[in-house]
Amino acid sequence: DQQVKQNSPSLSVQEGRISILNCDYTNSMFDYFLWYKKYPAEGPTFLISISSIKDKNEDGRFTVFLNKSAKHLSLHIVPSQPGDSAVYFCAASANDMRFGAGTRLTVKP
Amino acid sequence: DAGVIQSPRHEVTEMGQEVTLRCKPISGHDYLFWYRQTMMRGLELLIYFNNNVPIDDSGMPEDRFSAKMPNASFSTLKIQPSEPRDSAVYFCASSPGGNTEAFFGQGTRLTVV
Numbered sequence: 001d002q003q004v005k006q007n008s009p010s011l012s013v014q015e016g017r018i019s020i021l022n023c024d025y026t027n028s029m030f031d032y033f034l035w036y037k038k039y040p041a042e043g044p045t046f047l048i049s050i051s052s053i054k055d056k057n058e059d060g061r062f063t064v065f066l067n068k069s070a071k072h073l074s075l076h077i078v079p080s081q082p083g084d085s086a087v088y089f090c091a092a093s094a095n096d097m098r099f100g101a102g103t104r105l106t107v108k109p
Numbered sequence: 110d111a112g113v114i115q116s117p118r119h120e121v122t123e124m125g126q127e128v129t130l131r132c133k134p135i136s137g138h139d140y141l142f143w144y145r146q147t148m149m150r151g152l153e154l155l156i157y158f159n160n161n162v163p164i165d166d167s168g169m170p171e172d173r174f175s176a177k178m179p180n181a182s183f184s185t186l187k188i189q190p191s192e193p194r195d196s197a198v199y200f201c202a203s204s205p206g207g208n209t210e211a212f213f214g215q216g217t218r219l220t221v222v
Contacts, residue, residue: 002150006151031208032208032209034210036213041215042215042216043113043200043202043213043214043215043216044152044200044213045213046210046212049210051208089151089152091152093207093208094207094208095140095159095164095207095208096142096154096157096164096165097142097154097157097202097204097211098154099144099151099152099153099154100151100152101148101151102151102152
């Protein structure tokens with residue numbers, strides 16, 4: 001049972017534009033949400049997180065939005081840079097940590 | 110700290126053989142997670158431990174899979190007997206608390222032929 005879903009396997013954007021990655025979850029017990037970035041042949045690395053008591057968290061070019069009523073979160077990257085090209089995983093936690101299938105982001109120069 | 114350390118980085122084995130993957134978490138971290146990365150399901154949680162105790166192993170695909178954490182600095186994931194469909198990248202991660210950032214190892218790429 002996939003409790004965390006990333007329905008877009010890939011996304012391509014132009015350098016300088018905004019990248020929006022989406023994630024949906026089904027378990028209302030999740031109270032902490034994270035985004036990870038993964039390069040080939042490496043483990044995922046933490047990018048940004050948000051607690052369920054907030055609806056927005058910003059860190060430089062990265063902003064995560066949480067809509068609890070819709071059980072939806074998104075990651076905005078602006079402006080997008082070629083170095084942002086990677087696979088992005090959404091994760092949700094209620095002590096355990098469940099991941100989505102990932103979205104491959106390609107930022108074109 | 111050197112981070113989460115997994116060994117081996119690559120493992121090629123024949124079908125039917127036993128495979129053991131190893132993980133050393135970051136010192137002081139109370140949670141340890143084992144994941145399997147597949148194209149279809151992304152990072153699939155297999156099992157996680159809190160203070161060396163298995164909390165949820167519902168993600169372990171079959172009885173052929175087992176995991177142990179004999180002490181706070183070591184965990185193993187064993188597959189016996191291995192099958193070609195077990196071929197994947199297996200990640201170990203640790204975190205200092207339940208709802209905090211988890212730190213990943215570099216993974217073990219397993220190929221069962």
